[in-house]
Amino acid sequence: MQTHKAKRVEITIEAVMQNRLTDALHGAGVTGYTILPVLGGSGRSGDWTREGQIGRAGMVQVVCIIRPDRLDGLLDAAFGVVERHIGVVCVTDCDVLRAERF
Amino acid sequence: MQTHKAKRVEITIEAVMQNRLTDALHGAGVTGYTILPVLGGSGRSGDWTREGQIGRAGMVQVVCIIRPDRLDGLLDAAFGVVERHIGVVCVTDCDVLRAERF
Amino acid sequence: MQTHKAKRVEITIEAVMQNRLTDALHGAGVTGYTILPVLGGSGRSGDWTREGQIGRAGMVQVVCIIRPDRLDGLLDAAFGVVERHIGVVCVTDCDVLRAERF
Amino acid sequence: MEGIIALAGANLISPIVLSFALGLFAALARSDLSVPEAVAKGMSIYLLFAIGFKGGVAVASHGIDVTLGLSLLAGVILSAALPLVAFALLRAMSNLSRMDAAAVAAHYGSISIVTFVAASSVLEGRSIAYEGYMVAVAAAMEAPAILSALWLVARGSGGRKMEAGLWHEILLNGSIVLLIGSFVIGWVTGTDGLAQIDSFIVAPFKGVLCLFLLDMGLVAGRGLRGGRHVLGAGALAFGVIMPLIGAGFGLMAGLLLGLSTGGVTLMAVLSASASYIAVPAAMRVALPEANPSIYLTLSLGVTFPFNLTLGIPLYMAAAVALTGG
Amino acid sequence: MEGIIALAGANLISPIVLSFALGLFAALARSDLSVPEAVAKGMSIYLLFAIGFKGGVAVASHGIDVTLGLSLLAGVILSAALPLVAFALLRAMSNLSRMDAAAVAAHYGSISIVTFVAASSVLEGRSIAYEGYMVAVAAAMEAPAILSALWLVARGSGGRKMEAGLWHEILLNGSIVLLIGSFVIGWVTGTDGLAQIDSFIVAPFKGVLCLFLLDMGLVAGRGLRGGRHVLGAGALAFGVIMPLIGAGFGLMAGLLLGLSTGGVTLMAVLSASASYIAVPAAMRVALPEANPSIYLTLSLGVTFPFNLTLGIPLYMAAAVALTGG
Amino acid sequence: MEGIIALAGANLISPIVLSFALGLFAALARSDLSVPEAVAKGMSIYLLFAIGFKGGVAVASHGIDVTLGLSLLAGVILSAALPLVAFALLRAMSNLSRMDAAAVAAHYGSISIVTFVAASSVLEGRSIAYEGYMVAVAAAMEAPAILSALWLVARGSGGRKMEAGLWHEILLNGSIVLLIGSFVIGWVTGTDGLAQIDSFIVAPFKGVLCLFLLDMGLVAGRGLRGGRHVLGAGALAFGVIMPLIGAGFGLMAGLLLGLSTGGVTLMAVLSASASYIAVPAAMRVALPEANPSIYLTLSLGVTFPFNLTLGIPLYMAAAVALTGG
């Protein structure tokens, strides 16, 4: 099966920042992403868990698959949002089917 | 710690197609996978969000770790299902513990 | 944008073992991870789904991004927990922003 | 006429309709108000269980009407026939593709159980009786429309067969099973059964319906925000005209069957309403090329609010006038 | 005898049992009907809170019975002893491995709180009184069985120690804490407290139980679909015989303690029922090699439906006969 | 004095407070008891809808008080001014950074709707009337505090502007929209509307509040477990002193406005309470450098329990004494 090189960017970010991140992505021309819920986690600011949370607390994971040449634009856009905030950005090489979609 | 080369295939697909995909995977001899819920996303068919969805709307992410030599069979099976449908297939190289499981 | 090499470790494990795993990770000095819920899956012990589950059944996915030199410590810690249990450990190469965080 | 307006006015300021409006407003104003998916699903399970159960108890206490079988048959025929009307109308009024038009048509043959619930709630509020088995008619009308739509597509493109598994999915989809199942439970256990659980399924029913409609408003509003660009004026007009046509067929069927005033109203409501649960899922499987924004926006964003606010009192007034009830 | 059959018949067509049957049917027919995990958990929190609270209020208003302490002790002994019976029986009747047999045995020493709730609901329906503190006995019976099972395994394989954290998890697991906690709240606030919240925890109780059992039916059905291959005829028979044996022990204990008719019934029900929440979780931690399909299918797919449909009326009839109540 | 103690005692053994205590205990004892996020959110939607609706109905039936406008204004002023007091106090009493102190201050200017709900529930239990529009005052007090806090930070560091989108988010956040929206629905539909849904929003209200507070106890307990290290003695003392100061301002405002005894109590309760939903979310966006453990632990782990247990009866006693009601 014919596959094509691409990059998979996974951004873990606070739920309150989700719209700002996706707006920034749209601004950078990135219109394809998938958002996963996060149950809990741990980092420099300690442990947390989603259970019983009241309000808009918690984090989400935004997964974005893009053509390699568009990576830098995406990272700049993402960094503008996560910069002052907690959150993790992780990039992996990947292969995709149907390259025309990315 | 001894690790072994494998492939990680991540298929983002509409929830209504989940059973058809997993049936196709079983048919191709792939019996190990993990299904993650998806909160929302964006693509060529626009934005959507899971919140308040009524009915079986939404997407899921099926993650499948397999031995490299079985990748093609899996991709063929997956492609048969996603072909006419929206959805993204992304393959990454990975290392696994306990290779006998895959 | 400046990125740094890191490892992404994804551990799929039973929910009842989650605390034991994160305790072991903390014990091995790994304090950053993100936990994703799992909807269902299939493996050698058959199919299962989260829907309608009663009690603390089900699985979670723990995603841990670390500096490459700390990988072995993490895998040892993780393996100590998953050893007798069902579950999958998968390691991918990745690049991260803000290396000082890992 | 004045009666209709007063009725519509009273309906418009009911907590149910206003809750829907609140949700619609919140979504259009981009508030982050949202009802968790699990809670929405929990409420819909409650509503289906309650409406089915009460229908069954009604049948148990009033006995099976001779027209039950005929009503079911009429429901199946309406569900299968209305898509043909809808399809012809859409092709004439809008520039939707054959595929999109067929997918939309399927929704209008099938039914919206929440519209049914809201209508029966209004009927109960005015103490207008209706046949308990109308719940079963609702269930019978869910699926046939899907078949008609697939036939419309197949006729055009030649030979699109319906996948085996899809039938199973449609006929045993969760809402049908729950509705019919609780109907049977209500029938079997009768008023004794109802006495055991009525403070759960009767007393709080309308309040739960308010919260459910709040969420429906949110979903409809989000859909409208995203989907308004895909609909032309023709398609939008269809979203208001088609329920009126459907209601006309439903009224006629109800009168021919000799149903009670409430029964005629519900037959009209079912025919006028458009699905947004069972049919969209089936379309995603069977006609993935059809654009979901189009059919969801029309069904949930245009027709559902129209029926909820103006349609129900209108169909009720017509039924009252026609049955002389 | 006829009385028992009438009782069982009446029980079988209650909305509660029929809701379970509907769930079972839907799952076996592969319908996509499902109750979201969060809603199922929400309902179980409600049921535990309500049953605990009402038990506490009962103790507050009737005073502490002298037999309270003895009943708790009896519960602990039954929970610890029944796994030994179950283990011996399983080794004789089935070809399960030592590990699997021990894991199954743990489930039958422990209890199913939903079976308890269903039974107390039936008792209330027939106005048979029972001791309010039976809720505390239920809580006391959750854990000891786990210890017995681990001892059975350790005896066989030599030296499997129980991990420190596991004790904490078992004794402070959510359902025990909620049950005991709400029991204490009910006790402290008494009938005044109940008056404040009874339209929440009393009136809709049975209706919520119906929806919860609908979900239990779905879960049991899914389990049966997947798990039927792992169970032989011997294991299946065990799933029906063991509750009868357990109920026998429970009846004896209840009579020796001099409990009321309702109390004896509940003691039998607790002994007859098998856990599917606390014990499976503990087994996944302590005996991960044991196959969860086996113990879940037996407990949830065989014994739970048996108790719900035939067991409860049977144990109740026996208690009535034996206490002359 | 004795009256206050009796009042506080009675309050302490109410099911509501004890449910909170149970949650607190379970979290501190590391039980795995937890309420699913979706269920917690579902309950908060129910509570907001019910309290708003009932407030609107009260306004509809008692008419608009001339002091309504003034009360709203007073609420806005209190919300904007209290952060300045809180900030000064924190800088004097604790060693929190400017940023952390400002973030904490924002929480104490804003309000906790659950504290408001608990207080109105206590008032209703003692049949003390209050102005229905206090719900609107609560909504008006949510946001101004955020502005004050941002001004405090900007004054220090020079020129931190408030992002455009943030305003929209704060003013149209889900709880405000739902509260005001259901208030308007209650107002429009009046007692007729209430009659349709009171067995949903009135009868079970207190019971739902118990389960919600169980979850609040769990969340507070988890917060305390994680957050106790970040708080010094000064900050902890602030968590008890500040609500007393806030309540003092609220009492004065209520008296000046000439509110009823219940109204004065609620004004004090609103001023004394600290936000843990709207403000934390706003702070994560606007002041991400401020440590959320600090403000959440203080607001939810210290001030909320204080108000729930001792504060409410105290403020009520003061209002009774001062209004002579």
Ligand SMILES: Nc1ncnc2c1ncn2[C@@H]1O[C@H](COP(=O)(O)O)[C@@H](O)[C@H]1O
């Ligand atoms: N090394 C890591 N790997 C995976 N997720 C992380 C890592 N570090 C932080 N996170 C996630 O980011 C959140 C905030 O991290 P921090 O800013 O370090 O407090 C945590 O709660 C985790 O969900």
Ligand SMILES: Nc1ncnc2c1ncn2[C@@H]1O[C@H](COP(=O)(O)O)[C@@H](O)[C@H]1O
């Ligand atoms: N580039 C992408 N990266 C990650 N997820 C994507 C991407 N493109 C599409 N998706 C996911 O697939 C869904 C359907 O995409 P589409 O078919 O482009 O509308 C979206 O809603 C996303 O959840």
Ligand SMILES: Nc1ncnc2c1ncn2[C@@H]1O[C@H](COP(=O)(O)O)[C@@H](O)[C@H]1O
């Ligand atoms: N090859 C695989 N790829 C992804 N997930 C897997 C794989 N094998 C097992 N899993 C996950 O691990 C769980 C237990 O697997 P097993 O121990 O094989 O029964 C499954 O239910 C899946 O969620």
Ligand code: NA
């Ligand atoms: Na229709």
Ligand code: NA
């Ligand atoms: Na037992």
Ligand code: NA
């Ligand atoms: Na305040």
